[in-house]
Amino acid sequence: MIEILTPAELARARDTGALVADTLRTLRGRSTAGTNLLDIDRWAREMIVDAGATSCYVDYAPSFGRGPFGHHICTAVNDAVLHGMPHDYRLADGDLLTLDLAVSLGGIAADSAISFVVGGPAAPESSALIRATEDALATGISAIRPGARLGDVSHAIGSALAEAGYSVNTEFGGHGIGSTMHQEPHVPNIGRPGRGYRLRPGLLLALEPWVMADTSRLVTDADGWTLRSATGCRTAHSEHTIAVTEDGAEILTGTSREGGAS
Known part of the structure; x- marks a missing residue:
C-alpha cells in the first residue's frame, strides 16, 4: 500500500524528521577516534527515549535479515555499507563511518543516513565516495515534484552515481x-x-543512494545483517526523508540550511 499523509500527519512527520536530523548531528559530533560503536548505539537509544520516540530498528525483522535487529541505529564502518550492526569496535582516525537512523514519533517515521570520515584529513577515495552519494541524493530530490514519475527520481540518482x-x-x-x-x-x-508511480502531495519517500568503490556486489557478515562490499573496498551511503509538496519537495531530515527544495 502507498500511504498519502494528511496535513496533520505531515506536521508530525516534520517533528520526526527534525529529531532524526538532530540525533545524527549529535552522534556525528561524538563519534571520534576511540569511540565504541556500542556507545553510539547507547547514545542513540538515550536520545530517542528522551524524546518520547521509538527506534524502527529494535524489532525490525525482515526476510533478508537474521532478526530482530535488536539495536537502535545502524553503524557501518569502511567496507560495510548497509544494516551495519553495532558491535564492540572502537573507531580509528580515518575510518569511514555511516550512521543510519529511523525513528517513529507521534505515529510517523523518518529515516536518514550520513557518511563521514572520523578525524581527518579524509583520504581522496573516501571523500569522493561520500560526495558522490550526497550529490546523487540532491539530484534525486531535485526530480521530486507532483506529477513526476518515480522513474524520474531513480534515473536522476543512477545517472549521478554513474557519472561519478x-x-x-x-x-x-x-x-x-x-x-x-x-x-x-x-x-x-x-x-x-517517465515510468512508474506518479508522485502526489503527501507522499513521503526515503531516498538513499549508496556506492562501493570498485564493485556492485555485496556480501553478508556472520551477524546476518551487516552488508559489506565483496572486495573489501570502502563504501558510502546518504539518505533523507522527503515529502512531496504541492510545489516540489521538502527535506524533513535536513539541517535548517537543507530544509526545503523545489
Whole structure:
C-alpha cells in the first residue's frame, strides 16, 4: 500500500524528521577516534527515549535479515555499507563511518543516513565516495515534484552515481515511509524516466543512494545483517526523508540550511 499523509500527519512527520536530523548531528559530533560503536548505539537509544520516540530498528525483522535487529541505529564502518550492526569496535582516525537512523514519533517515521570520515584529513577515495552519494541524493530530490514519475527520481540518482564513476547495486534502494518505516513504493537507485508511480502531495519517500568503490556486489557478515562490499573496498551511503509538496519537495531530515527544495 502507498500511504498519502494528511496535513496533520505531515506536521508530525516534520517533528520526526527534525529529531532524526538532530540525533545524527549529535552522534556525528561524538563519534571520534576511540569511540565504541556500542556507545553510539547507547547514545542513540538515550536520545530517542528522551524524546518520547521509538527506534524502527529494535524489532525490525525482515526476510533478508537474521532478526530482530535488536539495536537502535545502524553503524557501518569502511567496507560495510548497509544494516551495519553495532558491535564492540572502537573507531580509528580515518575510518569511514555511516550512521543510519529511523525513528517513529507521534505515529510517523523518518529515516536518514550520513557518511563521514572520523578525524581527518579524509583520504581522496573516501571523500569522493561520500560526495558522490550526497550529490546523487540532491539530484534525486531535485526530480521530486507532483506529477513526476518515480522513474524520474531513480534515473536522476543512477545517472549521478554513474557519472561519478560508480556502478549501481539494485538489491537495495529507497522506499516509501509514513506510519511505518518501509512502505511501497520501492525507489531503486537506477531507473527509466517517465515510468512508474506518479508522485502526489503527501507522499513521503526515503531516498538513499549508496556506492562501493570498485564493485556492485555485496556480501553478508556472520551477524546476518551487516552488508559489506565483496572486495573489501570502502563504501558510502546518504539518505533523507522527503515529502512531496504541492510545489516540489521538502527535506524533513535536513539541517535548517537543507530544509526545503523545489
